[in-house]
Amino acid sequence: MSATTAIPDTSAEAVTGIPRFHWRAVLGVSVALTAGLLALASRYGYYMDELYFRVAGRNLAWGYIDQPPLVPLLSRVQTFLFGDTLFAIRVIPALLTGLSVFVAALIARELGGGGRAQVLASIAASASLATMAAGHVLHPTAVDHVVWVTVCWLLIRLLRTRDTRLWLAIGAVVGVGMLAKYLVVLLVIGLFAGLLIAGPRQVLRSRHLLGGLAVGLVIAAPVLIWQGANGWPQFSMASELSGSFGLDTAIGFAIGQLIMIGLFLTPLWVTGLVWLFRRPAYRSLGVAYLVLVVLLIAIGGFARYTEGLLTVSLAAGCVPAVAWLKSLPRRVLMTVAIVANAILAAVMSVPVLPIDAYGADSPLGGVGDAQLGQAGWDRLTDQVADVYLSLPESDRAHTALLGWNYAEAGALDRYGPASGLPAAYSPHNSYYDFGFPAQDKTVVIAVGTDAATLAPHFAQCAVAASLKFDLPHLDEGKPVLVCRTPAEPWSALWPKLRWVGTF
Template structure:
């Protein structure tokens, strides 16, 4: 047995205890640190690169996701914060459009690269836990065929950044637990600060990991100034967004309350089943194996905080009624951990065949449920095929602009001069902002989330073509009439005339914050 400088015992040639044969002994002899073997760079990079290439090849299928349409508009109004999110993702939308053009393919380049990075990080987690080449490659493949992480790699979403940040922070904490190196807290803080610029959810992970260490140990890694310095680094990196939120009365707290009010029952009752749905049923045994091993393997006793941390995060998500995918970054880490005992389990040929078949089956599930594989006509006919609306929110936006354009052109010339568009949510508003110019449509406005602050109609605009409006909208006008229905939800397209008050007085009444 070898010992690290912190006194924690490690096993020389770790995989000789988890894998048999020439591969294990060879890799044990090429160890790059106490109990670790070399990173399987080539096969892992091949898996990550293949996933990125696949996502880029599919990036032009279907259309913009509803959130992407919102980020595109928010990117045209760059700020240090928004009522529903920090600034990073709208900035990435603006950057990609500037570099690659204003297309759906362009806005999905960075997500595809981040998906490949997540695959690499999962392999590094497996390696940090003692996994040899087989375990590392298995972790890379299992992550690549996991549904939600791959689905958000197909589109620009806050979770697109959030998931690799969570896995990277977990990997760094595992290294801290293994080596006792306190300076890694500074790196973890920097990574967490970047995460805070994309989504405040990373605070849950920090609470879970630190809470796990306090409960399960080793507590000595929390001593000294480095942990606090890491927290300071995170706060410093995220300080512009935090200052913006404070200056605007912390509107994201209102957003969190709205999410909790909407998802309380679904989250509290369906949290665990949705972890199976979102990661994939055939990959689920891997993250379950990882969680059990963290609690049961004596050799992983010092990493037990990771398992406790997941339970803390899951409890916080359920108690706060957050969205069911909020713990997905933890699940990817657990999948990677589970690949270490899985590599040991697959010492026989039949078991390897069974594991390969399971991964292939989950890959098919991921392709159908999370990627733009199914013909659009099938999704329109059978919406249930779009699991959790991951794919169905990407279809029909040009058609919406065309339908609204037909309504606009049917107006008398005098009314067209006084007309504006109104989107009840950022999805419709974003779609009309993207495709409106192609249909020679007037400007679009919305009271939803940060769109409310971007602009309001001029007081001389007295005709409104509105899509999917909130209850009570029609009462703000002298008269409204329905001119059609749109989309899978059969949303009304209205033409409303003569606001009862000037827009300057009416606009505050149209503000609403929701997910």
């Protein structure tokens, strides 16, 4: 017997072919981001879409004109568990965003990154605009973001291990993504094209791929059936959101790519994209990004739709970045870049500053759309309440409120009861399906449209007030109308008021 006995190598690298996962450090970053988002969740007010999702959560369906059913369901779950508050409706987005940061570290590990690369990936992802924006408000992007990075992580793992059973997991995640946002279809198209163009194509020749497709279709079946039964309204909504192709579109799209992660971290995700292209095993992900860019420019899609693949490239860039960070000056430079990016991203997407900082005269006025979308809805309700209280008491029992778009109606629904306001309705998108006024409602207080739109349907329509706000608002200057005596029963009038689109 030999005097020396070989000791088996039980390290993570030997057993799995990739470095050990430093989950404690990564979890710490994930928890810190989640805690920060929750600490800021109650500032400002509801975002315009959240006002809609809050009401949609009380009117659950298998589909809506402008979205799948998962986000309204999340709204319902959160308000049931935590109460009907601004904080409550933002708990799940913060948790999902923390999860996405955890997955970004898993991507770095899967690509061969050790502990430093994993932690750097989680920190860099936390500091990006895409991540912060996804985690602050309840929106389909909160789900879509974590779905995209998870699908890419699973595909990278499949490409490394050639374990085609992972197609089943990919199909399941895509199916869940379809319940939140149909945009995940673009990711599937991009990844499939990437594999066809750059390979390895053999992973497509697997029965598990068909199984994954079946799993995804089964999970997404309710929304697909609903869309088919209702004439595929998503195509109409997509047409509303898309623009025309042109040089300005391409330039704006390119600028959007620099902004979505953040200017200071752009070198890191560009490095990751180049790094992926230089590795045949993972080149398909780089090709997928380029395919998606070309497709979105062609159809006039938003630049932000690439944010999932940009986050993957960011995580990939952390793998070679660790070797570059050998010297102290470079580590200081990276630290400064991450901090600066985090500050810029926070200012643009989460309420770290007083809301007044985004006023029209402020230097930040041009970057505060997301912030200003959370302001003024209580003020709108107060002004409508003033008009309501000015009506003769005999009219108030027969009054209904009409918000021309879903945000206006959602604001009146949320803040109106405290002022004694009656129920609010809207003919916009699926808010239309939530109900219409009772037949005895012969007086309507309407916001968001002009008298010319409603006058043909009522015996009288008059302007009672004009909306005014302290900060820039979509409804600035719009009239508050008082319309009397509908020209026909509400059951016949309501379909004539319906409209589908964006505002």
